[in-house]
Amino acid sequence: MAQSVPHIYMSAFPFSPAESVVLRRMCSSFGNTLSVEVGRLKRWPAVRQTLRGHNGAVYSVGFSPDGSCVVSGSGDGTVRVWDAVSGASIGGPLRGHSSWVQSVGFSPDGTRIVSGSNDKTVRIWDVVSGALVGKPFRGHSDQVSSAAFSPDGTRVASGSFDATVRIWDAASGAPIGKPLLALSFDPLSCVFSRRQSRRLRLR
Numbered sequence: 791m792a793q794s795v796p797h798i799y800m801s802a803f804p805f806s807p808a809e810s811v812v813l814r815r816m817c818s819s820f821g822n823t824l825s826v827e828v829g830r831l832k833r834w835p836a837v838r839q840t841l842r843g844h845n846g847a848v849y850s851v852g853f854s855p856d857g858s859c860v861v862s863g864s865g866d867g868t869v870r871v872w873d874a875v876s877g878a879s880i881g882g883p884l885r886g887h888s889s890w891v892q893s894v895g896f897s898p899d900g901t902r903i904v905s906g907s908n909d910k911t912v913r914i915w916d917v918v919s920g921a922l923v924g925k926p927f928r929g930h931s932d933q934v935s936s937a938a939f940s941p942d943g944t945r946v947a948s949g950s951f952d953a954t955v956r957i958w959d960a961a962s963g964a965p966i967g968k969p970l971l972a973l974s975f976d977p978l979s980c981v982f983s984r985r986q987s988r989r990l991r992l993r
Contacts, residue, residue: 807831839877843870850893854900859917861903863891869905869915881920886913893936897943897960904946904960906934912948914960927963929956932976940982949977 804824806813809832846865853860859880860872868883869891889908896903902923903915912927912934932952939946939960946958953976954969 805830807833809833839874841870841872841877841879843879843883844868846890849890850895852895854896854917855898856900859896859900861894861896863894863905863907865890867891867907869894869903871903871917871920884915884920884922886922886926887911889933892934893938895938897939898941899943902939902943902960904937904939906937906948908933910934910950912937912946912958914946914963924961924963927956927958927965929965929969930954936977936979938981941984945982947980947982949980951976953977955980 800820800823803813803816803820804826808830841860841862844862844864844866846867848862848864850863851860853874858874860874862870862872864870866883867887867889868885869887870883871880872878873880884903884905887905887907887909891905891907893906894903896917901917903917905913905915907913910928910930910933912930914923915921916923927946927948930948930950930952932950934948934950936949937946944960945966946960947955948958949955954971955977956969957966958964959966
């Protein structure tokens with residue numbers, strides 16, 4: 791290996807899982823090499839990454855639209871952003887909520903994060919600076935269980951244990967229309983339709 795860099799890869803080649811694409815495509819080109827008879831993996835193991843930093847239970851996670859970052863909301867009252875490849879924390883925790891963060895999600899363009907909390911508020915955060923964007927959205931009378939951006943990023947929907955769903959202007963935080971009454975149940979999750987930003991699905 792010290793004399794020939796390609797031998798680093800050639801030496802590792804026989805240990806590739808038996809069903810790996812690399813092995814199947816290249817094995818005919820390297821016939822005179824080692825062969826692992828016992829203990830070889832059949833497939834590559836799943837990638838497992840543990841993101842550590844919260845001091846409480848994690849209640850919600852989500853990927854950024856481009857898949858490069860992960861956002862998480864926790865019982866420690868903070869929101870965190872992580873590098874999806876390395877697992878490293880990006881910036882410090884986003885602080886502002888006074889209770890558990892039950893729901894988090896990225897805006898469609900990946901520049902903002904929405905969070906809903908047991909402190910009855912919805913908040914918007916700038917991904918790059920970590921700063922709170924505008925004032926908290928206030929109106930729910932109980933904990934916020936879910937918050938989501940509309941497909942065009944102009945609105946936010948939030949579901950609460952006060953048995954209502956509210957629609958907000960994402961830029962100003964102003965409520966749009968009257969609360970939607972869920973009647974006999976507390977909405978645990980709400981999401982906009984991809985085709986029509988004004989259509990909601992409740993669960």
